[in-house]
Amino acid sequence: MKYAIVESGGKQYKAVEGATIDVDLLVADPGQKIALDSVLLVVEGDHVAVGTPSVKGANVSATVVGHVKGPKVIVFHYRPKKRIRTKTGHRQMYTRLMINSIEME
Numbered sequence: 001m002k003y004a005i006v007e008s009g010g011k012q013y014k015a016v017e018g019a020t021i022d023v024d025l026l027v028a029d030p031g032q033k034i035a036l037d038s039v040l041l042v043v044e045g046d047h048v049a050v051g052t053p054s055v056k057g058a059n060v061s062a063t064v065v066g067h068v069k070g071p072k073v074i075v076f077h078y079r080p081k082k083r084i085r086t087k088t089g090h091r092q093m094y095t096r097l098m099i100n101s102i103e104m105e
Helices: none
Strands: 002-008 011-016 020-024 033-036 039-044 047-050 059-079 084-103
Touching: 002 033, 002 084, 011 020, 011 084, 020 059
Parallel strands: none
Antiparallel strands: 002 011, 002 039, 020 084, 033 059, 039 047, 059 084
């Protein structure tokens, strides 16, 4: 199995060819092809390439599938005996990427 660990938006994701990943919101239209250049690790069978900090010549190409909302997070502040109760919710926007290929030079 061939996979890579890529960095996007300060977070690390495991990218497998043919799979989808949800990364922080990117400025890209659905259907647009993007390249993830910050590849930290590439595994192909028994061969493992670890970068310091990134693997030289490694490139992961992906296609933007669309923009999706994450799960709702409820924030509830409560102070007993003071009648302070606030309830707010938040849903983070993500960009769904389809991993097309993982290339090593």
